[in-house]
Amino acid sequence: MSLVAVERAVTTFSAQVVEVEGLLARVAVLLNPYDVRELALSLDDGTLQIVVEGNGFDADRVAARLEKVIGVLEVSISSN
Helix, strand or coil: CCCCCCCCCCCEEEECCCCCCHHHHHHHHHHCCCEEEEEEEEEECEEEEEECCCCCCHHHHHHHHHHHCCCCEEEEEECC
């Protein structure tokens, strides 16, 4: 029996951050209904990366929600 890797659609959101105290908790609550596969915060670079799996959601709407989080700046989106 051979296993076949299934390619899944993922959308990556990246943002510059200026304030990190409680940031991951605020973002986790905000993204609760989405299938978040990765949530990474780099204190050295001041960046936040979020990978959401699936189709059928409005990536621009998610980015707009992220931009409202205190400490998050300039959200960018990339999809595959």
